[in-house]
Amino acid sequence: MIDAGARVPIRLVVNGRARELAVATHALLLDVLRDDLDLKGAKRSCDSQVCGACTVLVDGLAVSACTYLAVEADGCAVLTVEGLAEGDTLHPIQRAFVDAGAVQCGFCTAGMLLTARALLDEHAAPTREQVLHYLRGSLCRCTGYRKIVEAIVAAGGGDR
Template identity: 75%
Template sequence: MNVIPIRSSCSIRVTLNGRPVELDVRPEALLLDVLRDRLQLKGAKRSCDMQVCGACTVLLDGAPVSACTFLAVEADGREIVTVEGLGTEERLDPLQEAFIDHAAVQCGFCTAGMLLTAKALLAEDPAPTRERVVHYLRGNLCRCTGYRKIVEAILACAHER
């Protein structure tokens, strides 16, 4: 009988917010836990743990993914962008500026996920309709019900490009 050894850790290499990072992670480690606990990037939030709220959204090779259910080992060789990688304090991303200008932030819990989802949308469709924005955000929940201002901010950012 052949015994398959179980690995206690795996080495992964990713590009995180534009910088190369190499980590040893447990095979079952979730990307959200690695980002928050190991790398101290707290922008992605833990909420539903079921891939339905969008609070944990990060961009993986430019596409929004739920970090709460995504295994860190699956990110090996890929590019990850968190909200911390969108802009700097000195130079905000245009979406961040639009969220501020349009008062699209209330409690802020959903903001990182909304920003990253919007970033992916605008990369895919630089001039989306209101309906397209609403549809694209369907996986992001705002517990303060601030959707109108969020949609307005995204549309304004698209029109200012």
């Protein structure tokens, strides 16, 4: 048993870097990333797993960091938008978003990029239908979906 209020040691790899942290049982992964590790890319928006703005990958799977206990990430690899690029070189998905003009206000972009990354890891060249299916629950309030879908299809080498 881990007592209420006790801080539990967890080891995880965040964006390729090993981290050792002490977190409370009720700490949410989103708060640990944003406040303890200063990774502000994942956003708190709906706070109920509906919108996708807080999406990060845990061992390659997309999760809502707003509704995911930090202790669950113990022993896992966590990828946030800050870990997508290699130095100054954008990840191909980021490049595709730039090329397609798939960013408007930018609030949903980190979640969109990571959701796309998880999709492309599963399907290297997704069809438009596969992209639409995977993006269900990833909301863009600027409603810039067309270019986001185009960018992800293009990142997989597909025809827009």
